[in-house]
Amino acid sequence: MAGPAASHGNKRFLIFFDFDETIVDENSDDAMVQAVPGRQLPGWLKDSYRPGHYNEHMQRVLAYIAEQGVSEDTIRSSVEKIPASPGILSLFQYLRAHPKDFEAVLVSDANMYFIEAWLRRVGARQLFQKIFTNPASFDSSGRLVLLPHHSHNCARCPENLCKQAVVRDYLAQRAQEHGCPFQHIFYVGDGANDFCPLLILGPMDTVFPRRNYPIHKLIAEAQEARPSVFKPAVVPWTSGEDVVNHLKRLLAER
Known part of the structure; x- marks a missing residue:
């Protein structure tokens, strides 16, 4: 699904991003x-x-x-013209400054045309190793034609995209290519459809839910109802700088 990106080799950490109301501060639709x-x-x-x-x-x-x-x-x-979420461009700058450590992947229920147009405008397209989203392109009549990303059997997710299926398959693919799994997986999101992929993350991983957005509430409910089932660490964010500060501490410890 993604356009050309530089080869990223074997990174220690993998960070997934949502797009709408995570990277950008509005819903692109x-x-x-x-x-x-x-x-x-x-x-x-x-x-x-x-x-x-x-x-x-x-x-x-x-x-x-x-x-x-x-x-x-x-x-x-x-x-x-859609504004970036607070501190997100600083987070992108931090990831670009550590190219040997972080592999970035975008998983979104927006569409490829919107995402690539916005990322190119801010100079961040090459940061992402892969973009998983709904295909979209203009036809000969000038209409932007949108298609579903895939089909799946997950009852939690909209029929066109299960982010857990995307994350699970990508982790399996990269583990095979690396010969070993990533040391640590991060997930930055805001919406209810970002909850499903978190269920396959482990205790060494970290989720960054946008504070007071739907994903934050769903995580709190899951932690209270079934604390042994929800395994990753949780670090809520208001600004991308909150994510940067956590990543800085992690790198300092390793």
Whole structure:
């Protein structure tokens, strides 16, 4: 799914990132509404959403945007204007300063066009070894066509993407390529769909939930209800600087 990236060799640590409301401080799909004449979707389109079928809903939204004559340049510009979450660019800078230690991977239910447009705008595309998200590209009519990332059997996740399946398969692939697993796995996220992959992390790993966002609440509930099942350490963050400070302490200890 990802575009070209530099070879990263054998890293000690693997860090996964979500995109919407983690790397960027808004939902990138909401930025599309700002590109529509009148800056709102018609009621029939809003009401067409069905829980668990958000990808299908966004396909309809993007088709509507194309019908309104919104150009690729306008869409790209709208995405590029989305602000970064507090401290995230400092976190990216820190990871780039330690290229031998960290492998970064992005797992998102947004889409490839939005993510790559935004990362290129801030000069961070090459930081990521791999991007797992929903494919999206413009067709000959100028419409941004969105597709599901994959199919799966997970009852917790939307039909187009189970982040646990993505993380599990990537860890298995990289362990085979490395000849050994990563020393430590990190996961930075905010949303409810970031909870599923955390269930396969171990006691040597760390999850960074965005403070007071849905993932933070779900983790607290899991820790209270079944503390022996939820294994990774939990370090809530308000700014990417919180993540940087934790990683600095980890590197100082090893």
